[in-house]
Amino acid sequence: MKLYYSPGACSLASHITLNEAGVPFTAEKVDIRAKRTETGADFAAINPRGAVPALDLGDGEVLTEGVAIMQHVMDSAAPGTLPAPGTLERARMAEALNYVSAEVHKSYSPFFGGIEGEAKERQYALVDARLKVVEDRLARRGPWIAGKDYTPADAYLFTVTNWSQIVGHDLSKFPHVVALREKVAARPAVQKALKAEGLA
Incomplete structure (x- = not known):
């Protein structure tokens, strides 16, 4: 997995959550204004909204919106850590x-x-x-x-x-x-x- 982030932006919460889950991932910084990643990739092609966070799941899927990313990461990488659905x-x-x-x-x-x-x-x-x-x-x-x-x-x-x-x-x-x-x-x-x- 790869997290696209901007330092100190709301993507920090997803970064923290990936660490909490103990899941292997890489992180790539994004220049939000220029819509470029630190390796020169077009960030708009990764997330058309142009906002961080974005999480490349490594299977062709990119998940956006921090609330969705944080819940998905914990549910999939550290099952049982979050309260059970339906409670x-x-x-x-x-x-x-x-x-x-x-x-x-x-x-x-x-x-x-x-x-x-x-x-x-x-x-x-x-x-x-x-x-x-x-x-x-x-x-x-x-x-x-x-x-x-x-x-x-x-x-x-x-x-x-x-x-x-x-x-x-x-x-x-x-x-x-x-x-x-x-x-x-x-x-x-x-x-x-x-x-x-x-x-x-």
């Missing part, structure tokens, strides 16, 4: 993955388009509102975002909240989120992915 725990994990994807991730995206002034302040407020939901969830049913066990949803939340430092957002008002981030950061799979992407 409430599995639904809680899907709920957390989708919330991070649709709400938290997307609330950071406008910062990378160069917003300023009042628009930027409104966006900070939106990030705060989205993270308050996570903070309250962790306080009620933590210690992990989906409940008592670590899942790829935690890797995803860790990845997107890394962007707070880049965009000047203060995470300190969310102590449960900060504590979760510290636990995720200490995991060997995370340290390995950060080092491979030149982030540690």
